[in-house]
Amino acid sequence: MIEKRFAPEVTQRLFTAVEEDDYVDAQVSLPPVIDLHCTSEIIQSNYALCLQFWEEGVQRRDLLDLTLKQASGVELSAAERLQYKYMRARYKHLRFAQRLYLQKHQAGFLFGKTTVYLGRFQDGFRNQKKDVITFYARLLRVYLSSPIWGLVRYRLRHSRLASVDNFVACRQAQMQALKTIIAKPKLTGREFHDVRKIISQQVSYYDTLRSIDPENREARQVSRFLAAINGLMGDKHDEMVADDMENRLAYATPVALDEDIRQRLELLLARFPL
Incomplete structure (x- = not known):
């Protein structure tokens, strides 16, 4: 752990x-x-910092609310877009950490998919593609649900690191x-x-x-x-x-x-x- x-x-x-x-x-x-x-200490410390960086900077409810607001047709404000950008950046950084420091060099399935969907959703609202926004908002509503969030957090903290x-x-x-x-x-x-x-x-x-x-x-x-x-x-x-x-x-x-x-x-x- x-x-x-x-x-x-x-x-x-x-x-x-x-x-x-x-x-x-x-x-x-x-x-x-x-x-x-x-x-081995560098590997352990680097992964621990990446995990802490994600845990402290991403709030499930806040991220879900931003996706649902944009999907409802209400444009995110400049501050909200920046908030979304920062949370997605923390997801990406931790996904890189999983690929580097974990024994299998793979991101967890649920975490990896969430990271991808956050990126596709961002591409959608950047390019004003309503169908893309709607599709990925539906997926993110599931992947950012409380049960999946709890499972993801547990697996992130109980991961086998690479030699x-x-x-x-x-x-x-x-x-x-x-x-x-x-x-x-x-x-x-x-x-x-x-x-x-x-x-x-x-x-x-x-x-x-x-x-x-x-x-x-x-x-x-x-x-x-x-x-x-x-x-x-x-x-x-x-x-x-x-x-x-x-x-x-x-x-x-x-x-x-x-x-x-x-x-x-x-x-x-x-x-x-x-």
């Missing part, structure tokens, strides 16, 4: 780091070689997958999204690491470099989703990867021990 707790300033540092996850800083590069050293060797192998496997995908001159929307998921998981690791240890300069450096890639890819993915929804360009259509993104990804692979 996960019991470790952190002081408020630690979770606040993580909140700030997550907020900066799409900030493109052109001045940040990488160390000559990315250090993959890790310990150090298993964790490092997982990170290396992700980089190998990234290398295979970007070897292609053009990527489909799904392949592009798969690359972004890998980057997002890696940046989440360094964000959590530097939130616990703010003196870890390398963690901050790698975090900022990955955040730049994440930001560039996030903007492009939003365009791809909007183009698909408006029938301008199908999500499955292969398109060339932006050269700036490709160069950053290639540098990451060159510095990452495989």
